[in-house]
Amino acid sequence: MSEMTPTNLSDTDKKWQKYDCYNLEVDPNQDDRAKRIKILSFSRPHMRAFHCSWWGYFMAFNMWFAISPLQSEIQKSLQITNEQLWTASIAGVGGTIFMRFLLGPLCDKYGPRTLMACLLCFASIPTALTGMVNSATDLTILRLFIGTVGGTFVMCQYWTSRMFTREVVGTANAMAGGWGNLGGGFTQLLVGSILFPLFEWFFSNSENPADMAWRTVCIVPAIVAFISGIAIFKFTEDAPKGDYHQLKAQGLMVEVSAITSFGSGFTNINTWLIFIQYACCFGVELTMNNAAALYFRDEFGLETETAAAIASIFGWMNLFARGLGGFLSDAANTRIGMRGRLLVQSTFLLLEGLLILLFANTKSLSGAIAVMVFFSLFVQAAEGSSYGIVPYIDPKFTGSISGIVGAGGNVGAVCFSLAFRQLDYYSAFVTMAACIIAASFLSVFVFIKGQSSLFYGKEERKEKSQAYADNSDTSHSFSSKEEENSSSDSLSRKYPGSPSSNTTNESFNSNDESFSSIEA
Numbered sequence: 001m002s003e004m005t006p007t008n009l010s011d012t013d014k015k016w017q018k019y020d021c022y023n024l025e026v027d028p029n030q031d032d033r034a035k036r037i038k039i040l041s042f043s044r045p046h047m048r049a050f051h052c053s054w055w056g057y058f059m060a061f062n063m064w065f066a067i068s069p070l071q072s073e074i075q076k077s078l079q080i081t082n083e084q085l086w087t088a089s090i091a092g093v094g095g096t097i098f099m100r101f102l103l104g105p106l107c108d109k110y111g112p113r114t115l116m117a118c119l120l121c122f123a124s125i126p127t128a129l130t131g132m133v134n135s136a137t138d139l140t141i142l143r144l145f146i147g148t149v150g151g152t153f154v155m156c157q158y159w160t161s162r163m164f165t166r167e168v169v170g171t172a173n174a175m176a177g178g179w180g181n182l183g184g185g186f187t188q189l190l191v192g193s194i195l196f197p198l199f200e201w202f203f204s205n206s207e208n209p210a211d212m213a214w215r216t217v218c219i220v221p222a223i224v225a226f227i228s229g230i231a232i233f234k235f236t237e238d239a240p241k242g243d244y245h246q247l248k249a250q251g252l253m254v255e256v257s258a259i260t261s262f263g264s265g266f267t268n269i270n271t272w273l274i275f276i277q278y279a280c281c282f283g284v285e286l287t288m289n290n291a292a293a294l295y296f297r298d299e300f301g302l303e304t305e306t307a308a309a310i311a312s313i314f315g316w317m318n319l320f321a322r323g324l325g326g327f328l329s330d331a332a333n334t335r336i337g338m339r340g341r342l343l344v345q346s347t348f349l350l351l352e353g354l355l356i357l358l359f360a361n362t363k364s365l366s367g368a369i370a371v372m373v374f375f376s377l378f379v380q381a382a383e384g385s386s387y388g389i390v391p392y393i394d395p396k397f398t399g400s401i402s403g404i405v406g407a408g409g410n411v412g413a414v415c416f417s418l419a420f421r422q423l424d425y426y427s428a429f430v431t432m433a434a435c436i437i438a439a440s441f442l443s444v445f446v447f448i449k450g451q452s453s454l455f456y457g458k459e460e461r462k463e464k465s466q467a468y469a470d471n472s473d474t475s476h477s478f479s480s481k482e483e484e485n486s487s488s489d490s491l492s493r494k495y496p497g498s499p500s501s502n503t504t505n506e507s508f509n510s511n512d513e514s515f516s517s518i519e520a
Contacts, residue, residue: 057180069192095147104403174326185315192308283412325384
């Protein structure tokens with residue numbers, strides 16, 4: 001794609017940026033972040049990044065949990081115990097913890113695009129090699145390496161935070177994260193209820209069709225994920241104005257130390273409070289992705305395909321539930337500021353914990369499915385509201401904070417999975433519910449600079465958008481002459497159709513031929 005310079009600036013005053021025209025209205029005071037989300041648009045850079053962020057995370061889930069609906073068949077083939085099966089599952093979610101800590105500061109330094117692409121391509125290799133497993137140890141090692149792909153969540157959330165204004169970032173983060181998480185339910189249904197029976201039929205003439213089926217079926221998500229990684233690298237940008245290496249080369253972005261970025265996020269107490277709360281929502285979802293099919297098989301005597309189909313309902317709630325959580329967080333923020341976000345967060349977690357208690361005490365299959373639907377709704381809504389708070393904690397180091405909080409989800413998954421490994425189902429669910437209810441009260445102790453707390457304090461609303469831009473660009477460094485011409489520059493960056501834009505839609509579309517843009 002060719003580079004374009006703003007048409008409204010003189011030759012001596014031009015400030016480099018990849019596009020001189022956007023397909024969405026942007027806020028120049030927030031580094032050209034988009035002011036709204038146009039779902040049916042795939043235009044570069046904002047909506048292309050939005051769709052690639054959730055799709056990359058969606059494909060990560062497809063690889064990450066492709067084995068989950070096959071566990072009962074794997075257990076039969078390898079002759080392993082439930083404890084060994086849970087050990088492998090714990091390795092799968094635990095392998096992501098280090099990656100999320102690492103990828104946060106790397107996003108601040110290198111941007112999300114390249115990291116997302118590399119991780120998808122890397123994880124596709126062990127996923128495709130699932131059929132080589134011959135023992136419990138092999139399975140544990142394999143799931144450990146596949147689990148690294150869960151780190152794509154950091155790039156997913158960082159990318160949308162980089163593309164959308166603070167007024168809509170909660171919704172953008174929640175929708176991208178939720179549609180990505182949808183891969184957990186999709187892979188339960190696709191792999192467990194569609195591809196596994198199909199591959200079993202294909203190998204029907206072999207000595208053991210079921211064994212051949214689970215050993216080959218994971219090749220499908222591996223291939224799609226690898227292709228997706230290549231496409232993301234080739235057809236997207238890190239930020240509205242271009243890729244990080246381009247912005248640094250033009251002197252518009254200073255080099256950031258990954259160590260400094262991580263240290264700032266690590267020492268912020270608010271990071272760790274949200275870390276715990278995220279452990280109690282996303283950690284629950286990861287645990288249920290591994291446990292749900294086994295639970296319905298063991299407790300209600302269902303076949304593998306049926307149990308997987310029911311278990312997929314939990315993940316399918318991500319289609320709207322996480323986005324709803326982010327939307328309600330944004331709406332509450334509009335009315336009463338950060339106090340609203342914290343109130344929404346606590347409410348979702350409290351209801352989640354209470355519904356898990358109800359689920360543990362439901363003995364009929366229909367009742368368990370019904371309660372699981374509502375239980376899943378609040379799990380994923382709490383995930384969305386969590387990342388409505390994250391961009392505010394310290395905008396300058398959003399990458400590191402996003403990575404640390406994201407790792408909290410995997411820490412929670414490891415802890416809850418250990419409970420399921422050591423305890424009976426009822427005791428494990430009760431333990432999980434108690435932890436979540438306790439975590440819902442941690443919002444009382446969240447105090448973010450410039451924001452109200454749950455019970456007192458005021459919002460510092462003056463120059464809020466400008467402060468967000470100043471703190472969140474890691475950091476852009478403009479000359480005084482460029483600042484004097486900011487009003488002229490902002491004219492050239494308005495969305496197509498603006499009376500003050502001298503650039504036609506044709507100039508934008510001529511550089512956007514890879515994907516079509518559909519207006520909502």
